[in-house]
Every structure is written in C-alpha cells, then in structure tokens.
Amino acid sequence: MEMRPVLVAICLLLVTPITGSFWTVGSQLVMDPMLVCKKTRRLKGKLADICRKEPSLLKEIAKGVQVGTRECQYQFRNRRWNCTTVRRSLKKILLRDTRETGFVNAITAAGVTYAVTRACTMGDLVECSCDKMTSKGNRLAKFARTVEAKKSLPTEGDWEWGGCGDNVNFGFKKSREFMDAPYRKRSDIKTLVKLHNNDAGRLAVRNFMRTECKCHGLSGSCTVRTCWRKMPPFREVGNRLKESFDGAAKVIPSNDGHSFITEGPTIKPPGRFDLIYSEDSPDFCKPNRKTGSLGTTGRQCNSTSPGVEGCELLCCGRGYDTRIVKEKVNCQCRFRWCCEVTCNTCLVKKTVNTCR
Ligand SMILES: *[C@@H]1O[C@H](CO)[C@@H](O)[C@H](O)[C@H]1NC(C)=O
Ligand SMILES: *[C@@H]1O[C@H](CO)[C@@H](O)[C@H](O)[C@H]1NC(C)=O
Numbered sequence: 001m002e003m004r005p006v007l008v009a010i011c012l013l014l015v016t017p018i019t020g021s022f023w024t025v026g027s028q029l030v031m032d033p034m035l036v037c038k039k040t041r042r043l044k045g046k047l048a049d050i051c052r053k054e055p056s057l058l059k060e061i062a063k064g065v066q067v068g069t070r071e072c073q074y075q076f077r078n079r080r081w082n083c084t085t086v087r088r089s090l091k092k093i094l095l096r097d098t099r100e101t102g103f104v105n106a107i108t109a110a111g112v113t114y115a116v117t118r119a120c121t122m123g124d125l126v127e128c129s130c131d132k133m134t135s136k137g138n139r140l141a142k143f144a145r146t147v148e149a150k151k152s153l154p155t156e157g158d159w160e161w162g163g164c165g166d167n168v169n170f171g172f173k174k175s176r177e178f179m180d181a182p183y184r185k186r187s188d189i190k191t192l193v194k195l196h197n198n199d200a201g202r203l204a205v206r207n208f209m210r211t212e213c214k215c216h217g218l219s220g221s222c223t224v225r226t227c228w229r230k231m232p233p234f235r236e237v238g239n240r241l242k243e244s245f246d247g248a249a250k251v252i253p254s255n256d257g258h259s260f261i262t263e264g265p266t267i268k269p270p271g272r273f274d275l276i277y278s279e280d281s282p283d284f285c286k287p288n289r290k291t292g293s294l295g296t297t298g299r300q301c302n303s304t305s306p307g308v309e310g311c312e313l314l315c316c317g318r319g320y321d322t323r324i325v326k327e328k329v330n331c332q333c334r335f336r337w338c339c340e341v342t343c344n345t346c347l348v349k350k351t352v353n354t355c356r
Pocket of ligand 1: 082
C-alpha cells in the first residue's frame with residue numbers, strides 16, 4: 001500500500017487539535033479524514049461507525065480525498081486560486097461558502113465515491129464486491145434512468161450483463177455517510193449548500209457511468225457479448241465539475257428557512273448537477289489571512305495568453321518579471337541497431353515569467 005506512510009505521517013505530524021467546533025470537524029473531514037476519527041471522541045452515528053468499525057473503508061476514504069485534491073489542483077493549476085493544500089489557506093476556504101468551497105466539497109465527495117467504488121471492484125473491501133448485474137431486466141431499467149446512461153448502452157447485436165462492474169451505489173452511499181453525516185440535521189444556508197454540492201460531486205460519477213463490453217466466441221466472432229458498467233475516468237469527473245464551477249449559481253435562504261432560492265429572480269434554478277454558493281469569492285490577488293488567499297506573487301504566468309493563466313489576469317495587473325532559464329532536454333536522438341536509442345543532452349533556453 002503506497003498510502004500507508006502518507007497516512008501515518010499525517011497522523012503524526014498534524015497535531016492541530018480539533019476545537020470541538022462543528023465547522024472545524026466538517027472541514028477536517030475534507031482535509032484529513034483519518035484525523036477526525038483519531039481526535040474526536042464524542043462522534044456519533046454513521047461517522048462514528050465508520051471510524052470505529054471500518055478501518056479499511058476509512059483508508060479508501062482517505063485515498064478518495066487525495067484523488068479529489070489532485071484533480072482539484074490539476075483543474076485550477078493556472079488560476080489565481082490553485083487549490084493549494086497549505087493548511088492555513090484550505091481551512092479558511094472550507095469555512096466559507098464561495099464557489100471554491102463548493103468545488104472542493106464536490107470534488108472530494110466525488111473522489112471518495114470513486115475510490116470506495118474502485119476498492120469494491122478490486123476486491124479490497126470485505127463490505128462490498130463488484131457489481132455482478134445478474135438480473136438483466138431490473139438492472140437495465142435501473143441504470144437507464146438517465147439520458148446519459150441510455151446513450152452508453154450497446155446498440156448493436158446481442159449482449160448481456162456480466163463480468164465485474166463498478167458498484168457505484170456502494171461508493172455513493174459510503175461517501176454520503178461519511179461526508180454528509182455531521183450536517184444531516186441542520187438546515188442553515190451553508191449546510192444546505194454543502195449537502196447540495198457534495199451530491200453534485202457524487203452524481204458527476206454515478207450518472208456518467210459507461211458500458212464496456214467484451215466479445216466471446218470462436219476467434220473473436222462475437223457471438224456472445226457481455227457488458228458491465230464502469231465509472232468514467234476521474235479526469236472527466238473533474239472536467240464536468242469544473243464546468244459546473246464556471247456556471248455556479250449564487251443562492252440565498254428562502255423564507256421558510258429550510259431551503260434556498262437563486263439570488264436573482266431571472267436565474268434559472270440550479271439542478272442537481274450544478275454547483276451553488278452563497279458568498280462571493282475574494283479576488284485572490286493578495287495574501288489575506290481572513291479569506292485564505294495566498295496571493296499570486298511568484299506564480300508563473302503566460303505573457304501571450306489572454307486567459308486566466310495570462311500574466312495580466314494572474315498577476316492582477318502588478319506586472320511580471322522575466323527570466324531566461326536553461327533547461328536540459330534530450331536531443332539528436334538516434335536509433336541504433338538493435339534496439340537502442342541514444343540521445344545527447346542539449347541546453348535550451350526557456351523564458352519564465354513570474355508575477356510581481
Ligand atoms: C499555488 O499558489 C501558491 C501561491 O499562490 C504557490 O506558492 C504554490 O506553489 C502554487 N502551487 C502549485 C502546485 O502551483
Ligand atoms: C501561452 O499562451 C499561448 C496563447 O494562449 C499558447 O499558445 C502557448 O502555448 C502558451 N505557452 C505556454 C508555455 O503554456
């Protein structure tokens with residue numbers, strides 16, 4: 001297990017005590033799930049059950065959090081806020097209710113769904129196994145609820161469910177039990193937004209399952225085909241959630257106090273897949289302890305791009321410094337009989353721009 005040293009390190013190094021504040025426990029779930037179980041003695045309900053009785057599941061949950069974090073950093077690599085895991089920043093991001101908060105919650109809930117489901121398929125958990133999909137009619141109906149799912153069914157020839165499918169409903173359920181547990185009985189706006197975004201994240205996995213098939217029969221004649229359900233690659237989940245981030249809707253509490261409505265009357269109500277938020281984001285230009293912004297000084301930018309990674313936007317108009325760096329690369333590669341490729345190393349000059 002490659003994860004083990006990391007987890008042990010997390011447990012040993014991060015000795016920040018949980019203060020007992022409700023929201024701190026909540027953000028700790030996202031920052032490092034193992035710690036929640038270690039430090040919080042008075043946990044109750046589903047969360048406590050997982051902590052006490054399901055250590056191997058907890059390990060998969062921690063993996064899922066990492067899967068989510070890595071994807072978040074990929075999706076935001078060129079933006080002012082780059083999904084940094086620097087604790088003093090992430091902690092503040094998670095305590096607010098901005099678009100960024102929404103994305104982190106959604107991608108984490110998705111990552112946990114993904115990792116737990118994958119573990120079921122791999123046979124790494126005793127609690128679950130892969131999805132055998134034996135009763136054809138039922139399963140077909142169940143999976144074909146969404147348009148996406150219908151599109152991904154094989155259209156030609158004879159086929160039947162078989163093999164080892166991804167048991168996404170188990171991952172979905174466990175992600176919900178773990179991530180949502182502390183919030184279930186609350187109905188303040190931040191909680192409603194969080195639960196909505198967590199679900200949007202999980203749905204970005206579950207509702208975009210695809211079908212994979214394999215042919216059986218004499219020398220690939222494909223007289224029988226068996227098909228199984230498979231999760232989309234996590235990059236696709238990330239791309240989808242990033243799109244939702246870009247189109248996220250701002251909400252305010254409704255009069256009944258138990259739900260939310262969109263802020264402007266003309267904005268179309270957010271669907272289950274959409275991300276929502278209730279607080280405007282800071283601009284992340286300068287370091288700010290209150291918002292968790294680290295500022296963009298020292299960040300690399302692209303001097304010719306008009307987009308978010310361009311120096312103008314990334315550096316917030318402060319300007320940038322340009323350096324020439326020399327980089328070693330392989331060059332003049334030759335193929336030598338047989339079977340070897342030899343290269344020289346060359347130095348190439350590269351321009352690097354960094355924000356002031
Ligand atoms: C993210 O941004 C911070 C400062 O804004 C910087 O220190 C850090 O290196 C960046 N991380 C990555 C992975 O680019
Ligand atoms: C910088 O941006 C331009 C225009 O968008 C793009 O063509 C170029 O590949 C980018 N350079 C780097 C190093 O990413």
